[in-house]
Each structure stands twice: as structure tokens, then as C-alpha cells.
Amino acid sequence: MTRNAKINTLLLLVVAALAVLPLALGLGDGKEEPFTGADAQAETAIAEIEPDYEPWFTPLYEPPSGEVESALFALQAALGAGVLAYYFGVRKGRRQGAALASAAAPGSAGEAGEGAGEGAAVPAARES
């Protein structure tokens, strides 16, 4: 593993630990419903402060069950992750294409780099 990859892995591990530790340490144990959403808790707090408050508008569409809701949340995350992966894939492809081109035609690295910079495809003839 390169130093770069090590640092990236470490970052991910710390993020995972921050998410898992509250569960592992049982920090929700004293609660009636452990690990509910903060948004829902705010609604409860509003009901405590102003018991008469009635929401005056309801969502146009509401997921019919918790399962459908979590599916839609997963869809949102998947869409985002898909676009991110596409982005990094495209960038990596361009760099590899440029590297191949400059390896095939040494001395014209500047030219190949320019092509990659403009987003133009590296000529297929050079790749083969």
C-alpha cells in the first residue's frame, strides 16, 4: 500500500469508528426508542413546548412504509455515489489515456496532455 492509500484508508476507518462506537457503547440504552432521528425528536420537542400546534400542511407524497422510505434513501445515496464514481472513473481514464499516448510517442507529452485537458479522446491508433 502506498502512503497515500494508507492515509485514505485511515480516514475511512476513523469515520466508520465514529459511527459504530455510539452503537457499540450502547449510548442509546437509556432511551425509550434508541437511535431515532433527531428530526423526529425535534417534532416531539415542539409538541412539548406547544401542545396545541397542528402542522398546517402535509407532504404531497409520503412513502407508504418504513421499508419504502429506506429504499428511497438508499436510492438517493446510490445516485450520489454513482455520479461520484463516474466522475473519478472519467478522470482516471483520461489520465491513463494521456499516459499511454505519451508512452507511445515520447516527446509529444505536451500535446497529449493538451488533448486530455480539453476532454478530447486520445486517438485510438495510439492506444493499440
Added chain:
Amino acid sequence: MHIAEGFLPPLHAVAWGAASAPFVVHGVRALTREVKANPESTLLLGASGAFTFVLSALKIPSVTGSCSHPTGTGLGAILFRPPIMAVLGTITLLFQALLLAHGGLTTLGANVFSMAIAGPWAGYAVYRLLRKSGTPLMVGVFFGAFFADLVTYCVTSVQLALAFPDPASGFLGSLEKFAGIFALTQIPLAISEGLLTVLVMRLLMQSSKSDLVRLGVAKLTGGKSAEQTGREAEVR
């Protein structure tokens, strides 16, 4: 930090909507200008929006025994400046309000103000201050994202406390209550968001240095023009 549909009194809902609207309109202009001037930005703009999509869909357990989610707005604010993030954040909030019944249309103005305006501006301000004082890029990125996340939830607490002051202890009593729910829960999540934003920025440094140089995030060494060295970075 999403205030649920119908949970802000009409007057508050309208006021926050009116406060947010100019920022979003200005943001749309900034966005179209950026895309016209630098069409190659489109891909990175998409990636910044996608980062917000992923992070705001993740409900993560926190030390208070409840769950909350990061916002993902720090990255876009640092890369493209806060006005553009106002647009990307609004798109995310609209998606959640319409499809997930998370947040809402009547509370959209308030939610846009906290997540897409106040958070990104606060994070960007912290990032700029740190960078100006010579702090390394990744430290600036971490704290920029950290504050973009945390300030969002503090603003939500203020919004709710304004709308629902405690009958006995007033605005401050309510603020304590809502901040206890939102801000405290958010601290570890804001750290996570900071670390994830640093991770993405590190990946961008490897894959898209030329874009970062053009956007003024990464600096160059030597006397070459930004354009030239950007291209060389691309070849590498």
C-alpha cells in the same frame, strides 16, 4: 436538520422563504456563468452535488443516542463558492421533500437557509480565514466542512426556537432544548463530514489538480501560468 412539513407557522415559513430566495436566484446566475465560462466544470459540479446527495442520505448514529445526517455542503462551497452551493443544496432538499417526505415544501425556505446558505457560507468563511493565515489546505478543508455541517444544525435550532419559544423560559429556553437535540448530536457527525471531505479533496488532488488550480483551491509552485501547469498536472 430538516424541519418537517407544516412544522413552521405560516409567517415563519414565508419569512425564511423570502430570506432564501435571493441567495438561490443569485446562485443560479453564478452557476450558469460558471458553466458557460468553464464547461469543463460541469463534471466537477455534478460530483459536488452528488457528494451532498450521498452524505445527506446517510443517517448515522451519534453519541447522544440518536441519529442524524451530515450535509455534504462544505466541499461544494470550498470548490465553487457558496452561491453555487445554494443551488446544489436546494436541489437535494427538493428531492428529499418531494420523494421522501423528509423536510417539506412549506419549510423548504427555512431548510435551504440553514443547509444551503448559512452552512456553506460559514464553512467557506472558516476555510478562507484558515487559508489566509497560512494553514495547510487539508486542515482548512477539514474545518470548513466541519463548520458548514455544524452551523447548519445550529441555525435549524435557532429557527425552531424562534418559532416555538418556551412558554416559561422563552426563546433561550427553547434554543437550549433544540440545540441539545441537534447541535450536540451533530458534533461527531461534523467530524466525520470533515474527514470525508478531506478524503474526497485528496482524491481530487490526485485526479483533477488542474481543476483545483483553476478554481483557486490548489496552488502551484514555480513561475508557470495556471493553464500550463494545470495541463502538466493532468498528464501526470
